[in-house]
Amino acid sequence: MEPVNVAIIYYSSTGTVHTLAQAAVEGAEKAGAHVRLRKVAETAPPEAVNARPEWAQHLADTAEVAEAGHDDLEWADAVLFGTPTRFGNPAGQLRAFIDTTGPLWFQGKLADKVYSAFTASNTAHGGQESTLLALANTFFHWGGIIVPPGYTDPIQLRSGNPYGTSHVTADGPPGDVALQAARHQARRVVDTTASLKAARTA
């Protein structure tokens, strides 16, 4: 069978979600998938970005990461989306990309794919679940198959978010638990998608 194609599409201002995305790449590749890591375009004005040195630095550090396009969504059998929380919601930069996908949706090209999501917030109760659930609203509209991590691996009992890998940025950069959770989530997405793909081609 053809390997599973996984697009990992994320937004990150200061690198936390980017680090989780890289761990998801590792998990998906280890599970045998072909993986595209894609950032969405920065939509904030340069004066806003440059007012925070760590934001400007991260933008420069990830200049080589390709930007997500509709072709990535068409290519993918499964998509993992990553976003920091913004007042309990996905970042506007990711929403801006998602809001360009009407033509794909209209042609049914976003349906029947597997979707999953991960996030970061500054505080433990700062809206991780609400951010992931808000993204899931879109997956419902797309006719997607939502694959959350649940408590399907012992690491989930330590990271503790069945909705999707989540990290509290105030605790520092993602550590081993968050990175393992991201790898597990990606692996579960690949395994589930492989089963679906095999059944569809049987």
Ligand SMILES: Cc1cc2nc3c(=O)[nH]c(=O)nc-3n(C[C@H](O)[C@H](O)[C@H](O)COP(=O)(O)O)c2cc1C
């Ligand atoms: C406009 C704005 C709104 C935010 N809203 C929240 C929030 O509601 N709850 C929270 O815990 N953190 C909030 N944050 C903090 C970010 O979610 C947090 O810094 C994030 O983990 C950074 O991820 P990144 O390093 O990938 O950019 C907000 C940050 C900004 C700039």
